[in-house]
Amino acid sequence: MPPEISVIAIDGIPEVRPGDDLAALLLEAASAQGTAIANGDLLVIAQKVVSKAEGRIVDLATVEPSPLAVEIASEHGRDPRHTEVVLRESKRIVRMDRGVIIAETRHGFRCANAGVDASNVGGVEGRDVVALLPLDPDASARAVMKRARAVLGVEIGVIISDTFGRPWREGAVNVAIGAAGINPLLDYRGQEDAYGRPLRTTTIAVADELASAAELVMGKAAQRPAALIRGARYDAGPSGIGPLIRPPERDLFR
C-alpha cells in the first residue's frame, strides 16, 4: 500500500474563554465526533483558541498608546492602541511599510503585527479585543500532549499553528509556532537520492507542512480550531519549535 495520510477536522468545540481547560475540550470534541486518537497521531491546534484559553487577550480600551505607537499609527493609518500592543509584543521591527508591520516576536517568529490579531477573538459586545500569541507555545503543546497521555494513554505529537504571510509569495499559510512530541524538522542529511547522490535539500520543515495540511480542513470562519493528522511520518524525538527559527547569523533578510 502506498503511504497515505488523513487530516480530520475536530468539530464542535465550544466558545473558548480564559481559564478554560483546552486539552479537555479538544479530547472531548474528538471523542464526541467519533475520532479516536491513537499512538502516532498528530493534533494541530490553531493559536487563537490557545491564546484565548490562556487569557492572552487584550481589551484595546485598556491600552494607553505610547508616543511612538501614536506616530507609527498616524503615519500608517493604523489604530494607535493596536499598534501599541504590537510594539509591546515585538523584540525587533523587521519592516514597516504601507500599514504593514513585520516584527520579530520574543519567541523569534517574524510575522505581521507580531502575531497580534483581532479576528475570531470575540469578547465582550462592542469592545475591540485582540489576541496575542501564547507566551510559550511549546508549553501549550506539551500540556495537550501530556493530557492525551494521561487520559487516553496515547503518545501523540502536538503542533500549535498560526497563519503567517511570507516574503515573495502572495497568500498566507499555516505554520507551526509550538510543538511537543515531534521534531519540527525532518532531516535527510546523510541519505542518498534514488541514484546514490547525496540529497541537497536536506531538511524539511515537516511541522510547517503538517500545520499547512491541517489548515485545509480547519478553514477560517468556521469554528474548527483543530485537526487530527494520521499516518504522517515524523521524528518523535526532540521537541520544541526552536529548530524552525533561523538564527540571526543565518538570516539573509535581517
Next chain:
Amino acid sequence: MPPEISVIAIDGIPEVRPGDDLAALLLEAASAQGTAIANGDLLVIAQKVVSKAEGRIVDLATVEPSPLAVEIASEHGRDPRHTEVVLRESKRIVRMDRGVIIAETRHGFRCANAGVDASNVGGVEGRDVVALLPLDPDASARAVMKRARAVLGVEIGVIISDTFGRPWREGAVNVAIGAAGINPLLDYRGQEDAYGRPLRTTTIAVADELASAAELVMGKAAQRPAALIRGARYDAGPSGIGPLIRPPERDLFR
C-alpha cells in the same frame, strides 16, 4: 461528519526520461495501485519528474562558464558550471551569501539556485547532470489536467510542486510552482469570522498548503513523485500560478 481530506502517494512510477508521456505514466501508476481518480481530486506532481519528462536537464560537461560565473563560484566555493546554469535561469539575483544564491527565476519565483538542482536527476553514469525548472509549469499542469479529462472523464486540479527554503525559518517546504484547474488562492475577503468581524487574514495560499500536504507522503529519497489529495476545498475557477507571485511593488524584501 467533520471535513476530512486524504493524501495518497502515487507509487511505482518508473524512471522518467526526456520525451516520456508523464501524464500517461501518472494515470497508469494511480490505476495500478487501485487509486481511482475522481472529480474534484487534486494531483500534486513533483517538479523533478516534470523537468525530466520535458527534457529540462543539462549535462554540466556541456556548460562553458562565463567569467562572472567563474568569479562567483570561486568566491563562494561553488562549481562554476553549476553557477553558470543558475545565472542563465535567473532574471535577478536576490541575495548571494555563504555559497547560497537566491535568485528570481524568469517565472518570478524567488528561490535557491533559481531552482537548478542535482538531486534525483540521475542521468548517464559518471556525469554531473542538473535539472532546471519547467519552462511553463502551468502548461505542464494543464497537460495532465486535460489528459485526466480525456482518459478518465474527470475534472481535477493539478499542482506542480517544488521544495523551497524560506527567509527566517529553517527547513524547506513544498510549494506550488504550477497550477491548472485550481485558483492557487482561497479568498476569505468579504467573509466574517465567527463573531461577525471581517476576516483580516483574508487570503490563503491553498495551492502551497496542498503542495506541502503532498510532500508529507512523497518524501525525498523514495521514487514517489506524485500524490492525490481528496476532499480538499478549493476554487476550481481561474488557474495558473500567477496569483501566488508577489509583484515587485508589494515586495518588502526586494
